[in-house]
Amino acid sequence: MGIIERKEREKEQRRNDILDAAEKVFFKVGFENATMDEVAEMAELSKGTLYLYFSSKEDLYYAISIRALQVLRQLFEKTVPAGAPVLDKIIAIGKAFVQFAREKSDYFKTLVYFSSLPDCHEAIDRYEKLCEEKADPMSFFIQVLQQGIDEGKLRSDIPALQLAHILWTQTTGILNLAATKNIHFDLKDCSEDDLINNHIEIIKNGILKKG
Amino acid sequence: MGIIERKEREKEQRRNDILDAAEKVFFKVGFENATMDEVAEMAELSKGTLYLYFSSKEDLYYAISIRALQVLRQLFEKTVPAGAPVLDKIIAIGKAFVQFAREKSDYFKTLVYFSSLPDCHEAIDRYEKLCEEKADPMSFFIQVLQQGIDEGKLRSDIPALQLAHILWTQTTGILNLAATKNIHFDLKDCSEDDLINNHIEIIKNGILKKG
DNA sequence: TTTAATATATGACTGTTGGTCAAATTTTGG
DNA sequence: CCAAAATTTGACCAACAGTCATATATTAAA
Numbered sequence: 001m002g003i004i005e006r007k008e009r010e011k012e013q014r015r016n017d018i019l020d021a022a023e024k025v026f027f028k029v030g031f032e033n034a035t036m037d038e039v040a041e042m043a044e045l046s047k048g049t050l051y052l053y054f055s056s057k058e059d060l061y062y063a064i065s066i067r068a069l070q071v072l073r074q075l076f077e078k079t080v081p082a083g084a085p086v087l088d089k090i091i092a093i094g095k096a097f098v099q100f101a102r103e104k105s106d107y108f109k110t111l112v113y114f115s116s117l118p119d120c121h122e123a124i125d126r127y128e129k130l131c132e133e134k135a136d137p138m139s140f141f142i143q144v145l146q147q148g149i150d151e152g153k154l155r156s157d158i159p160a161l162q163l164a165h166i167l168w169t170q171t172t173g174i175l176n177l178a179a180t181k182n183i184h185f186d187l188k189d190c191s192e193d194d195l196i197n198n199h200i201e202i203i204k205n206g207i208l209k210k211g
Numbered sequence: 212m213g214i215i216e217r218k219e220r221e222k223e224q225r226r227n228d229i230l231d232a233a234e235k236v237f238f239k240v241g242f243e244n245a246t247m248d249e250v251a252e253m254a255e256l257s258k259g260t261l262y263l264y265f266s267s268k269e270d271l272y273y274a275i276s277i278r279a280l281q282v283l284r285q286l287f288e289k290t291v292p293a294g295a296p297v298l299d300k301i302i303a304i305g306k307a308f309v310q311f312a313r314e315k316s317d318y319f320k321t322l323v324y325f326s327s328l329p330d331c332h333e334a335i336d337r338y339e340k341l342c343e344e345k346a347d348p349m350s351f352f353i354q355v356l357q358q359g360i361d362e363g364k365l366r367s368d369i370p371a372l373q374l375a376h377i378l379w380t381q382t383t384g385i386l387n388l389a390a391t392k393n394i395h396f397d398l399k400d401c402s403e404d405d406l407i408n409n410h411i412e413i414i415k416n417g418i419l420k421k422g
Numbered sequence: 423t424t425t426a427a428t429a430t431a432t433g434a435c436t437g438t439t440g441g442t443c444a445a446a447t448t449t450t451g452g
Numbered sequence: 453c454c455a456a457a458a459t460t461t462g463a464c465c466a467a468c469a470g471t472c473a474t475a476t477a478t479t480a481a482a
Contacts, residue, residue, distance in 0.1 A: 007449095007458090035439060046461045048442080057440065116327040116387070131397075158409045162401055166410050169388045173380035176327070186342075190373055198369045199377050206413030218429090218478095246468060257432045262470065 015053050018043050019067065022060045027106040031061055031113075065114040066126050068107035072100050073137040080140075086148040093141060094171070098196060101175040112176050138164060155209055163207065174199045226264050229254050230278065233271045238317040242272055242324075276325040277337050279318035283311050283348040291351075297359040304352055305382070309407060312386040323387050349375060366420055374418065385410045 021043035025034045036057055040047040054060045079096040080089050101108040130136045134143075142164040148154035154163070177184075178192040187195075232254035236245045247268055251258040265271045290307040291300050312319040341347045345354075353375040359365035365374070388395075389403040398406075 036441080037439075047440090048461055049459085051441065052459075055441095112327055116323055158412070159401075161397060162406060162409055165388055165395070165398060166385060166406065166413065169384035170381040170410075173384035174377060177376055177380045184376070186372060187376060190370075195373060195377065198373055199381075201369070202377065202414055202417030205416050247470080248468075258469090259433065259471080260431055263430075266470095268469065 011053075018045070018050060018053055019060070019063055023064055023067075023106075026061070026064065031057075061110075062114070062124050063126070064107075065110050066124070066130065068104070068110045068114075069127075069130060069136050071104060071107055072097075072111075073135060073140060075100055076137055076140045080144070086144060086151055086153055089144045090148060093144060094200065097171060098175065101179060105179060108175065108179070112172060115172070138168060141168065153209055154207055167203065167207070170203065171199070222264075229256065229261060229264055230271070230274055234275055234278075234317075237272070237275065242268075272321075273325070273335050274337070275318075276321050277335070277341065279315070279321045279325075280338075280341060280347050282315060282318055283308075283322075284346060284351060286311055287348055287351045291355070297355060297362055297364055300355045301359060304355060305411065308382060309386065312390060316390060319386065319390070323383060326383070349379060352379065364420055365418055378414065378418070381414065382410070 018039070022034075022039045025038045025042050028034075029038075036047055036050060039060070040050055043050070050060075054063065075096050076093060079099075080092040084092070131139065134140075142160050145154060145164050145167075146160040149156050149160055158166075174195060177187075178195045181187040181190075181192065181195070229250070233245075233250045236249050236253050239245075240249075247258050247261060250271070251261055254261070261271075265274065286307050287304060290310075291303040295303070342350065345351075353371050356365065356374050356378075357371040360367050360371055360374075369377075385406060388398075389406045392398040392401075392403065392406070
């Protein structure tokens with residue numbers, strides 16, 4: 001009697017198919033310009049079906065944001081060697097974040113927009129679930145920072161949680177700036193790498209243990 | 212024959228009236244939920260008239276963003292003493308920014324959202340004009356940083372322009388985080404001030420001249 | 423003052439699109 | 453094979469951004 005389980009799997013599969021289609025459409029024409037009819041056509045389903053799996057267009061967007069978080073987390077897992085010295089780990093996380101912003105720029109932009117939105121985190125069970133299970137990228141980062149503090153490599157007067165959020169938002173801002181620097185015409189002729197390296201240069205001494 | 216001038220003034224006045232109305236509506240119910248009919252009603256004009264002054268709903272939003280930039284710039288002018296030591300000036304700018312994010316939170320949010328948007332800066336004559344005239348807050352900041360570099364108070368290996376953008380995005384990110392920290396439930400029990408002060412603590416040594 | 427020309431304002435109308443739901447189709451269990 | 457349950461469909465609706473022919477107000481000339 002594995003029918004219920006199979007149905008469960010099929011439902012999850014459908015959900016993923018819809019998300020695949022939505023990603024294609026959203027990333028191609030942008031969230032605002034995309035229509036639910038287009039997504040339905042791409043998914044080879046009727047529009048009504050979409051609403052059986054997602055309560056709204058926004059809900060679809062949020063679900064893609066969750067995916068983005070999962071992808072980033074996986075990149076961390078893959079890239080950051082578990083046994084390495086903690087400072088190397090931190091560097092690896094930074095590099096992975098840069099790589100994510102470059103190679104998965106659609107996902108990155110999704111996250112930037114996601115976090116600029118007011119009241120979006122709530123109402124997403126899956127996001128809360130992700131956080132509770134510590135399966136989000138931020139939790140990973142916090143753990144490594146805590147390790148750094150415990151080992152006396154990082155300053156200990158700022159709690160890991162706060163440190164993580166501060167560095168995270170700072171870095172997200174810079175990566176977004178680097179990605180959109182062509183908009184700021186006065187920044188056109190400095191490289192992304194310059195921006196990122198200078199950013200690191202500025203905060204580096206701010207987080208290390210003195211002496 | 213001051214008729215043309217008067218008409219010019221009246222047009223600008225109308226434009227401002229519409230913006231006032233749009234601000235009220237947008238800030239009250241949010242940009243997405245607001246309708247052009249509501250704005251028209253608030254402005255005591257017909258919807259058609261709005262479109263004589265602004266090409267779209269987005270255009271209205273952008274115009275409000277420009278206002279936000281002007282307000283912030285004026286706050287800088289008012290708050291930052293021209294003759295003060297340059298490091299004091301920088302601190303004053305930081306404080307003014309914090310004040311802006313707190314007391315003019317609607318404008319602040321407008322700017323955050325504005326800069327997270329792809330391709331929005333172009334197509335706005337008034338924004339480019341503001342930048343060209345160095346009447347935007349960023350230009351003000353750059354000038355002060357340049358002064359700091361020239362006087363040997365700040366590190367000189369990072370150009371003022373880049374330094375400004377880096378600090379700007381970092382700080383915007385933190386202020387936004389502080390403003391929305393209630394969303395990140397794990398941050399609920401640390402104060403905004405903590406976040407901001409720790410942020411400053413981290414970058415402080417990174418921008419000062421060594422020694 | 424009258425009038426023609428120009429500038430400005432109006433609101434009914436349209437096309438698009440997010441979201442709904444009664445009916446149709448498929449699947450399940452007896 | 454059939455009825456009950458689950459799933460899918462697409463015609464339909466309401467809301468809303470944006471348009472435009474018409475109306476009103478203003479200006480400059482006669």
